[in-house]
Amino acid sequence: MKLRASLLLIAALLAAPVMSSVAAETAPAAAPAAKAAPAKPDLAAGEAKYTAGCAACHGADGNSGSPANPKLSAQHPEYIAKQLAEFKSGKRANAVMQGMAAGLSDADMKNISTWLATQKAKPGFAKDKELVTLGERIWRGGIGDRNIAACAGCHSPNGAGIPAQYPRLSGQHADYTAAQLTAFRDGIRKNSVQMNQVAAKLNDREIRAVSDYVAGLR
Numbered sequence: 001m002k003l004r005a006s007l008l009l010i011a012a013l014l015a016a017p018v019m020s021s022v023a024a025e026t027a028p029a030a031a032p033a034a035k036a037a038p039a040k041p042d043l044a045a046g047e048a049k050y051t052a053g054c055a056a057c058h059g060a061d062g063n064s065g066s067p068a069n070p071k072l073s074a075q076h077p078e079y080i081a082k083q084l085a086e087f088k089s090g091k092r093a094n095a096v097m098q099g100m101a102a103g104l105s106d107a108d109m110k111n112i113s114t115w116l117a118t119q120k121a122k123p124g125f126a127k128d129k130e131l132v133t134l135g136e137r138i139w140r141g142g143i144g145d146r147n148i149a150a151c152a153g154c155h156s157p158n159g160a161g162i163p164a165q166y167p168r169l170s171g172q173h174a175d176y177t178a179a180q181l182t183a184f185r186d187g188i189r190k191n192s193v194q195m196n197q198v199a200a201k202l203n204d205r206e207i208r209a210v211s212d213y214v215a216g217l218r
Contacts, residue, residue: 039107042107043115049111068176071121071122073119074117074168076163077113082164083191084109124171124216126212126216128209131205134209135214136213139213148198149198158217158218170214178211181199185199
């Protein structure tokens with residue numbers, strides 16, 4: 001009897017690690033920790049920051065009155081936040097805007113851009129009747145024999161753009177659009193390889209034509 005009891009005890013001791021291993025293998029895995037939801041934009045904070053630092057150049061509601069400064073109202077918030085971040089990092093070179101963006105946090109950029117997206121854009125107008133037809137042709141169909149793609153393919157036929165990737169351009173100041181296309185063409189603005197490649201194929205007259213056409217889009 002003593003021998004039998006000893007054998008049973010040894011068997012139990014040998015089986016215990018195996019049973020523990022099996023139990024560990026079959027136990028359900030611990031659930032991954034839930035990720036915190038991103039904070040919602042604070043529109044009131046965005047308006048306050050914008051009013052304090054941006055309104056002087058871009059207008060109280062984002063509708064800049066100066067042809068040299070872009071209209072920002074109704075712009076895609078992802079696009080504005082991206083540009084602010086690239087001004088801050090220096091990827092998009094502009095001494096004034098780099099200084100303005102330097103003190104903004106990611107949350108500030110998100111708040112400002114989201115508030116601007118809620119503002120109603122005032123329409124613009126094409127001014128050069130002789131060039132607007134050329135501008136429309138390039139915008140809608142590009143220039144096939146020079147492999148220039150239609151602007152509408154990325155910025156949409158009415159200039160509404162595509163959130164995050166391509167900005168809204170409808171109603172934008174012609175002078176500002178022309179300045180940016182020229183900067184892309186000449187390699188001064190370097191934060192979009194795609195636009196560098198497109199603008200490199202445009203001459204001054206074509207840039208003015210497209211820019212004037214864009215100003216009148218609704």
